[in-house]
Amino acid sequence: MRRWNGWGDEATVVELPSNGQAFLAARIGAGQPLADASLAQVLAQVPASRLAAHPLVSLDAEVRVRHARGQSLPDWLAMREGTFGCFPDGVAFPETAEQVRQLLAWAAEQDVLLIPYGGGTSVAGHINPQAGARPVLTLSLARMNRLLELDEASQIATFGPGANGPQVESQLRARGFTLGHFPQSWELSTLGGWVASRSSGQQSLRYGRIEQLFAGGTLETFAGPLELPTFPASSAGPDLRELVLGSEGRFGVISEVKVRASRLAEDEAFYAVFMPSWEQALQGIRTLAQARVPLSMLRLSNAIETETQLALAGHPGQISLLEKYLALRGAGIGKCMLTFGVTGSRAQNASSLKQAKQLLKRFGGVFTGTVLGKKWAANRFRFPYLRHALWAAGYVVDTLETATDWVNVDHLLDLIEGGLRNGLAEEGEQVHVFTHLSHVYGEGSSIYTTYVYRPGGSYAQALRRWRKLKTAACEAIAHNRGTISHQHGVGRDHAPWLALEKGPQGMAALRAIAAHFDPERRLAPGVLIED
Amino acid sequence: MRRWNGWGDEATVVELPSNGQAFLAARIGAGQPLADASLAQVLAQVPASRLAAHPLVSLDAEVRVRHARGQSLPDWLAMREGTFGCFPDGVAFPETAEQVRQLLAWAAEQDVLLIPYGGGTSVAGHINPQAGARPVLTLSLARMNRLLELDEASQIATFGPGANGPQVESQLRARGFTLGHFPQSWELSTLGGWVASRSSGQQSLRYGRIEQLFAGGTLETFAGPLELPTFPASSAGPDLRELVLGSEGRFGVISEVKVRASRLAEDEAFYAVFMPSWEQALQGIRTLAQARVPLSMLRLSNAIETETQLALAGHPGQISLLEKYLALRGAGIGKCMLTFGVTGSRAQNASSLKQAKQLLKRFGGVFTGTVLGKKWAANRFRFPYLRHALWAAGYVVDTLETATDWVNVDHLLDLIEGGLRNGLAEEGEQVHVFTHLSHVYGEGSSIYTTYVYRPGGSYAQALRRWRKLKTAACEAIAHNRGTISHQHGVGRDHAPWLALEKGPQGMAALRAIAAHFDPERRLAPGVLIED
Incomplete structure (x- = not known):
């Protein structure tokens, strides 16, 4: 059963090793546990729904609680304290695009606000209802989770938008394919959510970001459906997939997603290399990326993350031996752990591995083989x-x-x-x-x-x-040339900074598009564009 | 001197080999030459300009003739017959973004239509003025052609939008970089034009389309400048580069372009392989692409193109020997020529070549080495x-x-x-x-x-x-799932079919954006969106 007040399935528990707690206590002081609220306490707060009855809409209190918050830190604190403040008035569970269109029409008729909902994993406040005069209906796409079509020649898979990571991969793998999109939230987040928030997966170096994987589909809007046909590429005007990618529910509800799948790779492996210093590590990783060595993932921890990861890994005896070995090879204090992966044919992977090793060696890298890489792969969704x-x-x-x-x-x-x-x-x-x-x-x-x-x-x-x-x-x-989000989206939490990035003309264009598709401002209010 | 009524420099002449003419005559009949008009005859038709004087605007008749038409077939016929029909009232040559803004303001004040103009190489009717009540000013960006900045760490080059292919490459190569964007129009077409029309270069397999190369810049609009900062990637809402890519001058005038350059590759080579049949060739090329073998270009001619190319290549004796050899190896009648390139490090190129050869051999491919590949590279801009x-x-x-x-x-x-x-x-x-x-x-x-x-x-x-x-x-x-253009853009010639691709909601969104940036419909009328 999924946790109502935190991440993931109740059956999965990740422990903090005993030396990890000491590590933190030495750095920031002894922990300060706070008491959690119970689900019963929260259920008691849920007010009566302001929605009329509708066959696709649940008004059940627990369902409303379970769709009220995402996974941001404020969400976490609210769920733990039991101070939700606001709940959706109901949760709709359409099963078809036609039902999504019906719900949009019903929302307009009933003067209801709509929050499109995928896996509920937003860490930027995308799905939180706000207090206001109009009732709020959360529109969950969870039941639209099937692989509807697979064009094996073009490697295009058509999915319902509510398919989560495991649903996407299991349905594709049964046919010999993979999407290759593995954000850390993969267990719970959905294809439609990835598209709406411009997600990036851990192996984006091979498979691309969701922008590259999203080939087309349908966005249901108050102005009518926006249908995006698939093309491998086009120069016929602006790419309208950008009206869906990063739209965060403001322009419409995604009812179908077509993605570019890949055949399962023949071979895959992950390796760890320790770099003697941050400066050398940074040069090494940049050189690897700019040389286009065909890797599938690259991740470089700075010295403090490397130290923290080794401390939290458990097995202090083994780690100590590793560190002695690394120090002898020149990667002592200040060392940085670099993990990389190769995914593809055996021939290409052998070539990529050789190129990466040679190149990183020039920057002092100490190669340690696949042990830590395997550990990374085993734990990739556990953080x-x-x-x-x-x-x-x-x-x-x-x-x-x-x-x-x-x-x-x-x-x-x-x-x-x-x-x-x-x-x-x-x-x-x-x-x-x-x-x-x-x-x-x-x-x-x-x-x-x-x-x-x-x-x-x-x-x-x-x-x-x-x-x-x-x-x-x-x-x-x-204020320093960073994007306000590389992979989490804008939501409400980042919206105050978006105008710095998009500029006044960019924001005006976004508002013009929103005004066209949602003139009554019914969809995902306050998300992406501040109201 | 650039030809006023056709392609390229007057000094460059590409001959039709004598057997080429016989080849065509046997297939479609004897040629039917038509007489050409002279420049003097055309100059005599140029009417007085309706524009007021402006220091940045030329009203010279020959300048107006030379900016009246692109390189589409209707343009060709009009230039050859001397029936231009319509000329711009003047041509502006701004040298700075500030001057572009001044010209926009002046156009609004004087009630003038504006046609942004890069290299004048459109093959879809992008730059042709139309008869109408309002004067037409063509805005040439030819003088804004310099490399303004090169961030060598991030490999971001900032250019004026009017830099043509040779100007882009010579300025980058002097610093050890390349853009790697080589459309067939490369000698004359410009960076701004590539961006505005979503161009694709011959080595897009390595370097990406212009969509991937375009990192940011500035679009001057009647609502104000749209400034696009550079990020390697972002999930902060819709990617507003798509308001510039494929905008074809409808939303504004590009005044600065930032592109993702690459360091010059260590090694490059092009090879030819003959495939025994179209079916095998098609499977081979698809398998190569889907296996992500790191090639820089791939081109597959069908049997008739292969036959035509060999006939037009001259040297019939050598070609005959080649064909005998190929037939012995299994690539006889119906054979299809496949050309591929590798660009990168020697290590990766050796691996890529080996993978490509092995894979194509499975589909009956007969590898012939670099002779024809070199010929392709030498003639790549001559067609x-x-x-x-x-x-x-x-x-x-x-x-x-x-x-x-x-x-x-x-x-x-x-x-x-x-x-x-x-x-x-x-x-x-x-x-x-x-x-x-x-x-x-x-x-x-x-x-x-x-x-x-x-x-x-x-x-x-x-x-x-x-x-x-x-x-x-x-x-x-x-009507059969093709995009109306993969690399030439929409212009006026393809505009009637755009709605089939974008759908009613897509067209409505494009109109909403155009109405925001250009409410008086002054820019590139009739281009992209039919008026």
């Missing part, structure tokens, strides 16, 4: 579960991310980490901050930063601290 | 000059192109070729038609068809025949 263990130990963890051009990566990373690390200095609190680069491009890289802090004595204090930290980081990003 | 030689011999040649998913490539190709081949049957005329696939993708391929016909006794008849043929092909494309 979000760690929030539970940290929370139980009295720590709050959140992540944020951006992307910027290579010339600016190091500078922006320093600003973000510095802003977070010193963000609670006036309260005398330490923040543990670490970063990795993944999703590298010829032009630049994403920057993915994790920060751990203590909640203080109360939920209110935990939220105030988060707001301080988040604001410091977002200001640093938006 | 447009051949129109002159064919015209002098009394033949009309035109090309058209689309792209579609693999499942539909063969079917659509047959429809296009059939429509053209039988397009003049009611007049008892033969049309010589041949095709290649290039720009291959995992999902599908472009289809590029060339057709040669006789003009009949007059320019009017030549144009009528063209319209029949073009319409037949466009109808086949638009």
Whole structure:
């Protein structure tokens, strides 16, 4: 059963190793656990629905609770404290595109606001209903999760928008195909959500971002359906897939998604290389990306993340031996762990591996084989579960991310980490901050930063601290050539900074498009574009 | 000196080999040369300008003639006959973005229509002024052609929009970089034009289409400048680069272009392989593309194009020997020539070559080494000059192109070729038609068809025949899942079919954006969106 107040399935528990807790205590102090609310306490708060009855709409209190919040840190705190504040008036579960169209018509007729809902995994406040005069209907696409068609020659798969990662992959793998899209939220997030929020997967280096995978489909709008046929490429005017990609529910509801699948690769492996210093690591990863060595993933942890990962890995004895070996080979204090993957034919993978090893060696890289790479692959979707263990130990963890051009990566990373690390200095609190680069491009890289802090004595204090930290980081990003999001989207949490990136003319164009498709401002209010 | 009534520099002459003329005569009959008009005859037709004087605007008659037409077949016929019909009232030559903004303001104040102009190489009627009450100012960006900045770390080059292919490459190569964008029009077409019309270069398999190369820049609009900052990738809402890519001058004038350059590759080579049949060739090229073998170009001629190319290559003795050798190896009648390129490090190129050879061998491919590949590379920009030689011999040649998913490539190709081949049957005329696939993708391929016909006794008849043929092909494309253009853009010639591709909601969205940026409909009237 999926957790109602946190990440993932209740049966999956990821523990914090005992030395991990000591590691954190030494850096930011002893944990400060806070008491959680029960589901019964929250259910008691759910008000009567303002919606009329509709055969596709559930007004059940628990269903409304389970669709009220995403997975942002404020969402987490609200769910843990039991202070939801606002619930959708109902949740619709259409099974066909035709039913989605019916629900849009019904919402217009009944003067209802609509929140399109995929996997409920937003970390930017995409799906939270707001208090207001008009009732709010959350439109879950969970039941539209089937592979409807597979054109094996063109490798185009047609899905319902509500298929989550496992549903996408299991249906494709049964036919010998993969989408190759593996965001960390993969277990719960959905194809439609990936498209609506411009998601990027861990192996985007091979398969591309969702922008490259999304070939076409249908967006149901209040002006009528926007149908996007598939072409391998076109020069016939602006690419209207961009009206769907990143639209975050503002322009319409995605009712069908066509994606570019790939045949399952013959061979795949992941490797770890330790770089002696951040400077050498950064040069190495940039050179790899710009040389177009055909890798499927590349991830570079900075020195603090490397230290933290090794501390949280458990097995301190083995880790200590590894570190001694690395130090002897020149990767001692300040070393940075680089993980890379190859996916493809055996012939190409052998060539890619050789090229990558040779190139990284020029920058002092110490190759350690597949042991840590296999560990990365085994744990790739487990990190979000760690929030539970940290929370139980009295720590709050959140992540944020951006992307910027290579010339600016190091500078922006320093600003973000510095802003977070010193963000609670006036309260005398330490923040543990670490970063990795993944999703590298010829032009630049994403920057993915994790920060751990203590909640203080109360939920209110935990939220105030988060707001301080988040604001410091977002200001640093938006004023220093970073995108406000590389893979999480805008939602409500990033909307205040979007205009800095898009400019007045860009925002005006977005408003003009929204006004065309949703003149009564019924869809995902406040998301993407501030109202 | 650039030709005023045809392609390229007057000093470059590409001859039709004597056996080439016999080859055509045997297939579609003896040539029917038509007499050309002189520049003096055309200059005599240029009416007085309706524009007020402006320091940046030339009202010179010859300048106006030289900016009145592009390179479409109707343009060619008009230039050759000397029946331009309409000329711009003047041509502006701004040198800075500020001057572009001044000219926009002046156009609004004077109630003037504006046609943004890059290299004047449109083959779809993008830059032709139309008769009407308001004066027409063509805005040439030719003087804004410099490399303004090069961020070597991020490989981002900032250019004026008017830099043509040689200007882009020479300025980048001096610094050790290349853009890698080589459309057949490369000698004359410009960076801004490539962006505005979503161009694709011959080595797009390595470097990407202009959509992937275009990182940001500025579009000057009547609502104000749209500034697009560069990011390696972003999930912050719809990608507004799509308001510039494919905008074809309808939304604004591009005043600055930032592109993703690459370091010059260590190694490059092109190879030819002959496939025994079209079926095997098609499977081979699709398998290569879907296996992601890192090639830089792939081009597959069908049997008739292969035969035509070998006939027009000259050196019939050598060709005959080659054909005997190929027939012995299994590639006889019906053989299809496949050319591929590798560009990159020596290590990767060696691996790519080996993979490509092995894979194509499975489909019966006979590898012939680099001789024909070198010939392709040497002649890659010379094909447009051949129109002159064919015209002098009394033949009309035109090309058209689309792209579609693999499942539909063969079917659509047959429809296009059939429509053209039988397009003049009611007049008892033969049309010589041949095709290649290039720009291959995992999902599908472009289809590029060339057709040669006789003009009949007059320019009017030549144009009528063209319209029949073009319409037949466009109808086949638009009603059978092809995009109306893969690399030439929409302009006026393809605009009637755009709505079939974009749908009513897509067209409405494009109109809403155009209405926002250009409420008085001053820019590129009739282009992209039919007025």
